[in-house]
Amino acid sequence: MIGVLIVDDERLTRELHANFVARIDGFAVVAECAGARAAVSAVLDARGPEAIDLILLDMTMPDGHGLDVARHIRARGVTVDIIAITGVRDAEVVRQAAALGVAQYLIKPFTFATFQDRMVQYAAYRQKMADAAGPATQAEIDALFGALRPTVAEALPKGLSAPTLDRVAAALRDGGPFSSREAAERLGMSRVSVRRYLEHLVGIGRAERDARHGTPGRPETEYRWMR
Numbered sequence: 001m002i003g004v005l006i007v008d009d010e011r012l013t014r015e016l017h018a019n020f021v022a023r024i025d026g027f028a029v030v031a032e033c034a035g036a037r038a039a040v041s042a043v044l045d046a047r048g049p050e051a052i053d054l055i056l057l058d059m060t061m062p063d064g065h066g067l068d069v070a071r072h073i074r075a076r077g078v079t080v081d082i083i084a085i086t087g088v089r090d091a092e093v094v095r096q097a098a099a100l101g102v103a104q105y106l107i108k109p110f111t112f113a114t115f116q117d118r119m120v121q122y123a124a125y126r127q128k129m130a131d132a133a134g135p136a137t138q139a140e141i142d143a144l145f146g147a148l149r150p151t152v153a154e155a156l157p158k159g160l161s162a163p164t165l166d167r168v169a170a171a172l173r174d175g176g177p178f179s180s181r182e183a184a185e186r187l188g189m190s191r192v193s194v195r196r197y198l199e200h201l202v203g204i205g206r207a208e209r210d211a212r213h214g215t216p217g218r219p220e221t222e223y224r225w226m227r
Helices: 011-022 036-045 066-075 091-099 112-131 138-146 162-175 180-187 191-203
Strands: 002-007 027-033 054-057 081-086 102-107 207-212 220-225
Touching: 002 011, 002 036, 002 112, 011 027, 011 112, 027 036, 036 054, 036 066, 054 066, 066 081, 066 091, 081 112, 091 102, 102 112, 162 180, 162 191, 162 220, 180 191, 180 220, 191 207, 191 220
Parallel strands: 002 027, 002 054, 054 081, 081 102
Antiparallel strands: 207 220
């Protein structure tokens, strides 16, 4: 069983990721942390049945950066694996994460299918590493280094595009909550189109919807980012 530490300052996000992990055979959440300092302590103190093999690590937390967590545990000689799960898209952060041995870098929001694919790839990588013994051929080395690379991009529902999904998600995360009408006005999109993207975000667990009362006429549906 692969022991997983979930690190994220948002409780709902930790719950979502814990639920995702529980749905995948071979993995178990052994600890959760809401901050950088707690994450470092959890890794350094982990022992026995609560040993941590993999960290699902957010990059932005009130008391420190995910890169700081990686630096601290690497400085202590801890070889635990790390998968970054974050909304940070900065190329320099990605470069530094790779330099610190972060195995995967997964951008929020994502579907369970995408998460499952990365975790299954990671489990296969661990198995290949465990099976490796003695001198390896170049082909075997290439296979080990390539084991964590996604083979295909996740397909969005027909009619949705990744760049537009990113725009809608960023607007909702940074400026929401709002209705599909308000989102359409803000983004310069049709209401029907923007509603499809908002509903997709609800479907993958990154947004939630509720009825907005207190306005004239029929209640509007309000969309809110799940932080």
